[in-house]
Amino acid sequence: MALKTEEMVLNMGPQHPSTHGVLRLEIELDGEIIINVKPHIGYLHRCFEKHCEAMTYPQIIPYVDRMDYLASIYNEFGYAVAVERLLDIKVPERVEYIRVIMGELQRIASHTVAIGTYGLDIGAFTPFLFLFRDREKILSLFEMTCGARLLYNYIWVGGVSHDLHPNFLRQTKEFINYFKPIITEINNLLTYNKIFIERTANVGILPLDAAINYGITGPNLRASGLKWDLRRDDPYSIYDRFDFEIPVGKGWMGTVGDCWDRYYLRILEMEQSLKILEQAIEQIPDGDITSAIPKRIKPPEGQIYARVENPRGELGYFIMSKGGLQPWRVKVKAPSFVNMSIFGDLCRGHLIADVVAILGSIDIVLGEVDR
Amino acid sequence: MKSTQEIYNLLKEKFQEKVIQHLNTLPKEEVIEVRPESINEIVEFLRDDKELHFDNLILLSGVDDANGSKNKLEDGTEEITGGTLSVYYHIESMDLRHKLVLKVSAPRENPEVESIYDVYGCANWHEREAFDMLGIIFKNHPDLTRILMPYDWEFGYPLRKDYRNPEFYQGMKVPY
Numbered sequence: 001m002a003l004k005t006e007e008m009v010l011n012m013g014p015q016h017p018s019t020h021g022v023l024r025l026e027i028e029l030d031g032e033i034i035i036n037v038k039p040h041i042g043y044l045h046r047c048f049e050k051h052c053e054a055m056t057y058p059q060i061i062p063y064v065d066r067m068d069y070l071a072s073i074y075n076e077f078g079y080a081v082a083v084e085r086l087l088d089i090k091v092p093e094r095v096e097y098i099r100v101i102m103g104e105l106q107r108i109a110s111h112t113v114a115i116g117t118y119g120l121d122i123g124a125f126t127p128f129l130f131l132f133r134d135r136e137k138i139l140s141l142f143e144m145t146c147g148a149r150l151l152y153n154y155i156w157v158g159g160v161s162h163d164l165h166p167n168f169l170r171q172t173k174e175f176i177n178y179f180k181p182i183i184t185e186i187n188n189l190l191t192y193n194k195i196f197i198e199r200t201a202n203v204g205i206l207p208l209d210a211a212i213n214y215g216i217t218g219p220n221l222r223a224s225g226l227k228w229d230l231r232r233d234d235p236y237s238i239y240d241r242f243d244f245e246i247p248v249g250k251g252w253m254g255t256v257g258d259c260w261d262r263y264y265l266r267i268l269e270m271e272q273s274l275k276i277l278e279q280a281i282e283q284i285p286d287g288d289i290t291s292a293i294p295k296r297i298k299p300p301e302g303q304i305y306a307r308v309e310n311p312r313g314e315l316g317y318f319i320m321s322k323g324g325l326q327p328w329r330v331k332v333k334a335p336s337f338v339n340m341s342i343f344g345d346l347c348r349g350h351l352i353a354d355v356v357a358i359l360g361s362i363d364i365v366l367g368e369v370d371r
Numbered sequence: 372m373k374s375t376q377e378i379y380n381l382l383k384e385k386f387q388e389k390v391i392q393h394l395n396t397l398p399k400e401e402v403i404e405v406r407p408e409s410i411n412e413i414v415e416f417l418r419d420d421k422e423l424h425f426d427n428l429i430l431l432s433g434v435d436d437a438n439g440s441k442n443k444l445e446d447g448t449e450e451i452t453g454g455t456l457s458v459y460y461h462i463e464s465m466d467l468r469h470k471l472v473l474k475v476s477a478p479r480e481n482p483e484v485e486s487i488y489d490v491y492g493c494a495n496w497h498e499r500e501a502f503d504m505l506g507i508i509f510k511n512h513p514d515l516t517r518i519l520m521p522y523d524w525e526f527g528y529p530l531r532k533d534y535r536n537p538e539f540y541q542g543m544k545v546p547y
Binding site: 049303371 | 397398399400402426427428429430432434435459461465468472491492493495496504517518519520521529530534
């Protein structure tokens with residue numbers, strides 16, 4: 001007599017420690033093998049885009065903070081770049097340098113969370129605590145500059161809200177020197193850990209053609225082997241002045257584009273960010289920071305799409321103006337939203353235990369997926 | 372690298388009346404407007420042509436043009452009839468380094484646009500979002516359901532300019 005078999009549907013979330021927020025996954029299983037995963041998103045939806053249509057341009061900045069709450073500075077950066085291009089504003093040199101320094105510090109802070117929580121998902125508790133201790137140091141630098149630790153309202157259209165604290169550059173240098181050995185420590189603790197490699201290498205392989213077709217950007221795309229970084233390929237601000245490398249996935253522990261590659265790429269990117277920081281601190285000029293901030297923002301009728309390289313990928317703002325004080329339409333290309341859309345394909349055929357490993361390696365922030 | 376004008380000439384030659392116009396008077400971005408029922412074949416051509424090779428869909432965004440006739444209701448809100456809803460497609464070629472903006476407009480009462488999910492994979496979720504927020508119907512889409520709003524939201528499409536909040540949703544008061 002043959003045993004009766006049937007497929008099972010398992011619900012993961014909306015409240016689950018490994019979904020990094022409020023995400024519900026509907027997992028179809030055949031035994032332990034995943035047939036299909038359907039993500040249900042929208043639990044954090046605030047209709048940010050509708051709010052924008054009722055607010056003036058500077059009022060939107062605190063709202064963009066709340067999209068990707070682990071990389072708030074970068075959200076403001078992208079928004080400021082978009083509105084400045086719409087208005088043809090040239091920003092003072094010092095402001096550009098401050099933005100780059102803040103942006104790269106934010107990238108390191110965001111990647112430490114990504115790496116730490118990824119270890120936590122796989123079962124390594126210590127790196128998470130170590131990295132949160134170090135992220136705290138970056139948050140203190142932000143707090144020193146603008147008073148806020150998570151949601152800054154720091155980068156404004158045409159400038160920044162506060163100049164750097166007199167001690168800021170010295171403390172940032174100290175942080176760079178402090179953080180360099182930490183990367184080696186994390187490598188020894190987690191990256192080359194045999195259990196960690198077995199859980200992540202050759203799991204959730206994202207081939208390059210699928211990645212491009214699905215519009216995947218950021219570290220996830222580079223881990224699949226394409227050298228594509230907007231800081232180099234579509235330069236904004238002053239990134240073309242710095243000397244840094246763009247790491248790409250090479251399949252160090254298995255196949256190109258597997259979870260380990262995506263994880264390790266973030267480690268390499270932190271090293272490059274430190275390199276940019278060192279150069280920026282060396283070169284930063286004195287000067288005014290508020291001279292280019294417009295009193296009243298009223299762009300002419302028209303539209304613009306501007307994009308920046310967020311820690312999670314390409315963050316773009318499509319702003320449409322009909323000549324009023326409020327934008328007619330603001331549409332955000334949220335990297336997490338796009339990266340999430342391939343999740344079902346990545347999981348198919350894997351074991352159920354790998355769902356957490358794959359989800360963590362994509363590094364999504366649900367505040368940005370749902371906006 | 373090709374400019375929008377060159378691409379427009381190419382498209383006009385190949386697709387003739389399916390390509391409507393080249394909008395280049397407003398600042399910052401040039402837009403090529405095409406017919407909503409032929410967007411799929413046009414982007415497929417743009418992707419597969421060797422000299423254009425638009426392999427990446429950056430963004431798909433729905434916009435309410437609100438260009439119909441507006442009539443004020445008693446409670447101060449507006450109702451819009453007629454006019455169009457538009458969809459903007461930002462595409463780029465990652466190796467040839469050119470970008471292009473396409474636009475389609477569909478009538479507000481029956482906003483039907485051809486889906487491009489089979490050309491660009493990420494269009495699937497973007498189109499669901501445009502449907503969710505503006506009620507644009509993408510024909511041939513495999514799973515056109517709400518994505519950000521609750522599945523049982525039956526009070527219209529939030530990003531339309533004449534959207535009105537319901538009083539109650541499942542017993543909860545909505546305006547705060």
